[in-house]
């Protein structure tokens with residue numbers, strides 16, 4: 001059942017078995033899993049069924065450095081489906097190395113191992129609609145060419161590991177009917193949870209207080225409570241619930257809000273292959289289920305340990321569309337489409353547009369027109385085909401890649417950011433329209449992050465040369481400065497309620513339970529101890545499934 005909270009009487013109280021705060025991928029999966037097991041779920045969503053700028057504004061931070069972090073309005077979405085309404089849809093799990101003890105990366109110790117989560121990958125794939133839980137090219141039967149270019153074997157560097165793409169699956173749209181038709185789920189939308197209230201003894205959550213923009217206050221009382229508001233908003237709610245818990249709920253360690261991480265991504269080099277250009281696998285493969293797959297350059301687990309590298313991958317990219325120097329009619333057509341007022345907002349989100357085009361500006365507009373005119377035939381045949389695949393087909397082409405006759409491709413890196421207690425979020429004194437204190441975001445990158453990216457490029461270059469397949473060409477005179485310049489995130493929010501065995505070392509325990517409270521849980525990448533090379537959402541959903549199983553078990557045991 002869907003209920004617009006603005007239509008409720010002020011001071012209404014809902015009771016249920018389980019409350020879930022946030023209806024993004026994590027909250028929706030949890031709600032469906034628990035409802036299917038027979039439990040009553042109240043799902044509280046700050047946003048509505050569609051986008052509203054006034055509600056989105058509730059999540060805006062008070063302070064952040066735009067050099068290192070995107071505005072919350074670009075990197076989160078407050079509506080049914082959460083940020084999956086604007087995401088890219090790239091799906092891949094964390095790697096075993098992300099859970100390894102790595103003495104060369106301080107504070108990277110998870111209290112649980114990879115095997116605790118690997119069993120949930122296929123169920124996660126099912127929710128994402130991204131096919132089989134298979135992330136190695138050798139196990140994909142219909143793909144004949146297993147190496148990225150002929151003669152390049154898997155060694156300390158691998159080119160056989162894969163990432164998969166979902167539709168991209170908008171969880172609000174895809175699971176709309178399941179949520180609406182469930183007799184067990186009450187979705188309260190346009191309702192923002194503003195405070196977690198605990199018992200006299202402070203060992204139990206007693207209720208959630210929530211508000212609407214129209215001025216209603218609603219209460220939700222349940223046996224168990226799960227926070228699934230996305231990493232930063234989940235932590236914000238814990239920090240803001242500080243009436244009886246100085247520094248916020250779950251902050252015995254003083255670590256609530258700390259170890260905020262994302263990924264380092266960017267380009268400092270191009271790969272020049274010396275193999276036949278037509279044999280280079282760039283862009284996407286498709287598996288027998290037509291799921292889009294992409295290969296990357298990664299490292300073996302052993303090599304990462306030996307060389308003391310953070311986890312990092314890179315893939316063959318396209319030149320940024322915005323720079324007309326590429327002289328490519330297809331890329332210039334894409335640039336012109338993505339720069340056209342009105343059309344640009346329809347085609348993609350602000351964040352994705354910025355990532356694809358790089359530079360945007362009036363001065364270079366005509367240079368793009370000239371590129372298109374020079375190879376008009378190519379542009380005119382490409383646009384309808386790509387347009388259909390990207391915007392009309394149910395399973396969308398994830399991105400635009402173009403063949404390089406010179407056999408040269410930008411190498412786009414995506415790296416782990418090492419855990420750093422000084423990289424953090426905290427509450428400001430600035431309040432949103434509901435009276436909730438807004439966040440100050442202070443994400444900090446470290447020299448170890450930058451060195452990891454530089455070192456990885458040296459090993460990729462060496463590997464290509466050792467196998468006589470090519471080499472890297474740096475596109476900047478100062479790669480180190482360039483990695484620093486490109487360091488910045490906000491789209492993949494990791495950490496701030498880190499998992500730990502003992503309350504003194506973190507915020508949640510091994511079962512995502514907030515330390516010190518026996519009925520409060522977190523379903524979010526905020527619990528992650530490391531950021532890995534992988535985007536977070538696939539692993540978020542795997543953890544949500546694990547938490548759903550845990551909740552079913554402990555509720556059954558009680559009965």
Ligand SMILES: Cc1cc2nc3c(=O)[nH]c(=O)nc-3n(C[C@H](O)[C@H](O)[C@H](O)COP(=O)(O)OP(=O)(O)OC[C@H]3O[C@@H](n4cnc5c(N)ncnc54)[C@H](O)[C@@H]3O)c2cc1C
Pocket residue numbers: 021022023024025026027044045046047074075076077078079080081082083084086087088089090091191192193194228229230231233234237349351352491492493523524525535536537538540
């Ligand atoms: C442009 C872009 C591209 C991305 N691409 C990828 C990608 O390709 N692959 C990938 O893995 N990840 C990607 N991500 C990240 C991905 O979108 C997130 O990791 C994912 O959506 C997180 O899911 P979640 O359920 O934890 O949180 P969210 O999706 O953020 O959902 C949280 C929900 O909780 C609600 N909420 C928050 N606070 C409250 C409150 N106090 N009360 C009630 N409700 C609340 C919000 O309104 C929201 O609906 C991308 C993100 C962006 C912005």
